[in-house]
Amino acid sequence: MRILVVNANTSEIVTEKVGAQARASAAPGTEIVAVTGRFGGRVIGSRAEHAIGEHSTIALVSEHAPGCDAVVIAVSYDTGLRGARELLPVPVVGMTEAGLLTACMLGGRIGVITFGRRVLPLYHELAASYGLAARIAGWRVLESAAAYQRGAHDELDRELVASALDLVERDGAETIVLTGAVMAGVPMRLQKDVPVPLIDCMACAVRQAELLVHLGLPKPRTGSYAAPSGRELINVDAAVAARFAAAG
Amino acid sequence: MRILVVNANTSEIVTEKVGAQARASAAPGTEIVAVTGRFGGRVIGSRAEHAIGEHSTIALVSEHAPGCDAVVIAVSYDTGLRGARELLPVPVVGMTEAGLLTACMLGGRIGVITFGRRVLPLYHELAASYGLAARIAGWRVLESAAAYQRGAHDELDRELVASALDLVERDGAETIVLTGAVMAGVPMRLQKDVPVPLIDCMACAVRQAELLVHLGLPKPRTGSYAAPSGRELINVDAAVAARFAAAG
Amino acid sequence: MRILVVNANTSEIVTEKVGAQARASAAPGTEIVAVTGRFGGRVIGSRAEHAIGEHSTIALVSEHAPGCDAVVIAVSYDTGLRGARELLPVPVVGMTEAGLLTACMLGGRIGVITFGRRVLPLYHELAASYGLAARIAGWRVLESAAAYQRGAHDELDRELVASALDLVERDGAETIVLTGAVMAGVPMRLQKDVPVPLIDCMACAVRQAELLVHLGLPKPRTGSYAAPSGRELINVDAAVAARFAAAG
Amino acid sequence: MRILVVNANTSEIVTEKVGAQARASAAPGTEIVAVTGRFGGRVIGSRAEHAIGEHSTIALVSEHAPGCDAVVIAVSYDTGLRGARELLPVPVVGMTEAGLLTACMLGGRIGVITFGRRVLPLYHELAASYGLAARIAGWRVLESAAAYQRGAHDELDRELVASALDLVERDGAETIVLTGAVMAGVPMRLQKDVPVPLIDCMACAVRQAELLVHLGLPKPRTGSYAAPSGRELINVDAAVAARFAAAG
Amino acid sequence: MRILVVNANTSEIVTEKVGAQARASAAPGTEIVAVTGRFGGRVIGSRAEHAIGEHSTIALVSEHAPGCDAVVIAVSYDTGLRGARELLPVPVVGMTEAGLLTACMLGGRIGVITFGRRVLPLYHELAASYGLAARIAGWRVLESAAAYQRGAHDELDRELVASALDLVERDGAETIVLTGAVMAGVPMRLQKDVPVPLIDCMACAVRQAELLVHLGLPKPRTGSYAAPSGRELINVDAAVAARFAAAG
């Protein structure tokens, strides 16, 4: 099985991190193809960069999805998820969506840790858009940018654990979802210090993508996730234009 | 991997059906152990039988879960799910829960087909208890009991397809979840006649159980899903008493 | 009038307490019959014990409800409420349900005091299952086990009052519901120190049960609360089997 | 016990009907005092008449509540309920509120029958304001004005039964609440033709008012239902002015 | 254009303040007519005074709305809004409603500052009644009565700014709505110290009223906001009686 991991950020370091964690999380025999955005923000951190990233995701999947069995959106705002899911004939899973839905299967309410006060409302809106607002016990925000650098991150680790414990203690969280593409792999390292499951969104997304492939469900032929077909787009990548003309 | 499939109904035929579909849905190398309730209703079809079934599930998992890597609740009301999830050190997945959460990953709102007007409110309440009420596009109820008999079910098949099409057409459902333990395997047969994905809850539950095993998340050490420990129960099965005394 | 007070816990002390408060709360002429669970947990304090308690309630009401005019569930998770309500021809009221709905008639949002962080999510889920989440101003949890012992409980009393005042002050609670079967009778003692009504769930439940008897509403003949009939159950108490075979 | 039944409509016929049904519903020994609005609409049937009725209720209870143990609002929009509840030292219950909350204790979702399409949104808003929107299965509206005339109402009875059956059949209602002050007493007559409980709001309100009196809960000393005190109002009835000046 | 500003409080000082701010906020050429309640509370601060104020609003608009192009409700509970909107042929806007809806157009969740803990629940209920509960980030309450006096209010200003900053910092508010009729004009003065938009409800209400006039939408001819017609009211102002008789 081949899974396309789509990072609409234009930073290779994020792609490396999510690609590595995707490979570490995947079942034996699953090949991971990780690609990086060609235009837009280095690390999407604003609503306007997210808007550009939506297009970037469409461009990336139009070019790279052929030959892949499933796609994982590796930006924690699930940037471009709905459009890519509609456009492609294969399953598309968002990393935060997968983390939240997998957490639901552990029972109880979910604590969520995010990065950057500025973008916290985007996560609120994302969880609400999945109809999961009632499943969220609480939110915590870290401001550290350490995760984007290589090397050890002891201080960040301490903050993460403290936030998780606080979510458990004060908000009654029964699982913790750690958002952020660069956080891929971190939960495994910190799990021993957290008394409830600490969810790695990338690991969930890769496994859920595999699961959907195994279920073998068909592409919808009607509704808002049916493939658009015979539509003319102008001034877009050839791969994008071809996908819209051909799909369906 | 060994997955325990727990049917709190006291009818072997349901166990056979869900066991067969569980085996058909599982990954290569997954062993399915399907067990049948020893007390209570033949086929749970009332709130009071469901209440007895809650206990039955606890009794079944106390006896049979040791040696298994995960548990699937094979009654479509997810009877006993929360108690078993708390009690056991391994993942426990409800079949309807798994079907609904998996459907969420396909995008859009979900149409749900159930059996028996009398128990429709139980499904409403179940979906609401998962915080998923906003994801439901609509409900359809069939009254047929044909599924509990062996042999072909052409009439039932036609009703199922008609219900699915109606959910798509009138309620805008973008996926269809077919509930009912005895429906395991039916979606695969009818998918060709339905223009959106038709979800087999048992297939989802087995695959999600495998996924949770692969994620290797720890048992919570605190909260309402931590294992109870050192608790004395009276007049229950020895396996149940031992589980409550030892757990934690 | 004769009201059956059903304590699915297997501890006589809880039965004594709720029975005494039920008698103190009832109208003149109401006879209270209080019964204790014969199997399961001493004091239900986990999801799995609650699951067993669901069955226990069905067993208790099958044996003891004949000859009674109404039933009160005297476990604060309202354990077995829905099943018993369906099964019996007489009104069945849960003590927490009755406390919350009565509080609604006083106006404003409700503060709820519970015992044990571990089980707080069960109360969240219970209130949500009644559709009353929007009526809850806030929650406070006490960890004391003093209530299960005889004698004075000054320390517990102080904690209860402090929690109530905090709910009023910080969360804007306009009434306080004190959950917990062993708390029956406590609100009357502490009311003088709390500036908003302090609700005794057992008192509410007994009075609401009497009220429903006086209204004389019929048993539903259809829907999920109609009596099941002609159903064969195996390996259950004779009274249970008879009830399912005969009901309807 | 003496219960004041407050009809802010300025039509005696409604007062007679609700008074009679209040007497028929009350416990032995309860005295019913029914009063009629002195200004405003004949039968409140618009938002603007309801606004005037809010004042009318305050005026009526300021004059007549002294000496009464509880108050029932006998307009089906529960006109003036919150203000009267705040102002008075005794329990105040709205008839529709009481009907809905009592119906909750029967389990399942509620079908509601109202009169006049024009005012249906007011009932929607009322149920939502009580936090009960999720408990409503569906609504039906009748246009008949027959209820305001004396004599037999066979046609109206047929429409009511048909609406109730339709709510049960199509919307899955498990109880039916019949709103409308002039409908007091009708449910008892039609219950035999409806397979689920048919709720008489006035009967519920009187019984719930008695129940609150028996519980003996204190007037809140803080919050939005504490009595206002020492407030000067101008150009209002002497009884109203006195009540605001003295209360608290 | 002429806009009627309706203050159902019976205090001229509030009318002066809201009238002045209305004039300051209005477009050139808009004439503001501000009127004061003739009966009821000095400054509505309780549910019962609000109930009387509902009638007062109807009386004021019945007398003064003829000749005006729109009406603004200048009591922060939007007292009488729905009734006046139904009754009159011209647009009617509530000041808090207008503040909240305008804030929605700035994006994100709204922090709300109110006066008086006692009446905070009324604002909760108001926001919920507009279906906007999910848009509210948090609430802060001030107890100061300074605003009702003339002169500088430095201490109050500091408290307002501190509350606004706290809503931004801790609750993630992205705009702040300052309720209270006497607060009209204050946001402009304090905006420089608050890092997100600080909304003046009166300014919004006047501008939204103008906007609705310019849109030129017709009065509904059906539904709960169609004008009542041909209705007989007793013992009300002649203007009120005439309005109900004539409307429609």
Place this chain on the structure above:
Amino acid sequence: MRILVVNANTSEIVTEKVGAQARASAAPGTEIVAVTGRFGGRVIGSRAEHAIGEHSTIALVSEHAPGCDAVVIAVSYDTGLRGARELLPVPVVGMTEAGLLTACMLGGRIGVITFGRRVLPLYHELAASYGLAARIAGWRVLESAAAYQRGAHDELDRELVASALDLVERDGAETIVLTGAVMAGVPMRLQKDVPVPLIDCMACAVRQAELLVHLGLPKPRTGSYAAPSGRELINVDAAVAARFAAAG
């Protein structure tokens, strides 16, 4: 005042229509600048085109917003609204958002008419994302493409009126919002045949943009709508890159 009307569709005809209606709706002295998308779909009609359109909106406003006092998003999915609102120092209003929020000020629940079953879920999601789901009475979908052609559209007009009447009659809608950029101007023509206000989203958006300009609220300096600053984007239009580098 100058308002930029942004049509991320790449069809001039839509720009012409919305520009004309914007001009017709604007206050005297307001200049309308209408621009057309340079890349992407002809008429956005799928999730993937919408994703590309998000970027297109950012590109258009980066180039054309300087010198304008406000921006109106003239695609009925409010494509790019949140990103543009964050990025720009001037108010940005979405046409559907403006239509819905303005409708709220008329009172009651809103019926919404959309075009194309396929994209109905996008409107559901849009209304829910504004927190307005509870304000929607119902939805109707038309499939006509006539609106994209010039000339008379009698058949379409008849369908629109029939849909509006049905929303009023069956769903209790008290206002009707007509979505779709090409529908700009149509409500004025059809209003006479519809008994409740028929809302023109473009007219509302232009007027609301003017209103926000007049209110003179500042750009937020913190939160998710503060301007991003000093951010490096690659391979985007020079105007986009400059905007992200300079903003803040």
